[in-house]
Amino acid sequence: MAAELPDKLYFKIGEVSRISGVKPFVLRYWETEFTGLSPERRGSKQRLYRKEDVELILRIKKMLYQDRFTIAGAKRVLSGKPVETVPAAAEDAEEDEREESLRADLRKKGTEIKTYQNLLKQINKELQELKKVLQARIK
Secondary structure (H helix, E strand, O other): HHOOOOOOOOOOOOHHHHHHHHHHHHHHHHHHHHOOOOEEEEOOOEEEEEEHHHHHHHHHHEEEHEEEEEEEHHHHOOOOOHHHHHHHHHHHHHHHHHHHHHHHHHHHHHHHHHHHHHHHHHHHHHHHHHHHHHHHHHH
């Protein structure tokens, strides 16, 4: 990973974003989740990432986006726990199952909403016809 990085001591958040392909707001969020990721701040209050920070960001990105770890799973790996004790695949499977269940529920609700919308349109149409009939009788 280090071979890909420019030979600099510090990187600003925009540079790290370009190098890693991770948006700045995500980098700031990762700082709250991963204790090993804490860029320095000097008088300008700007985040100054060291080469080690950028390498860690690239490692986190790989775990989350390519290896499909959850944040909790990536934290466990970074804390030094053996990979075989990290049930990330099981967590991902459970998460995928919950997500699919929610999607199925949403599809069902969407179908129900369309049914009710069509019913309301029909009722509205019938009420308009009834209104015309009643107005004709009043005249």
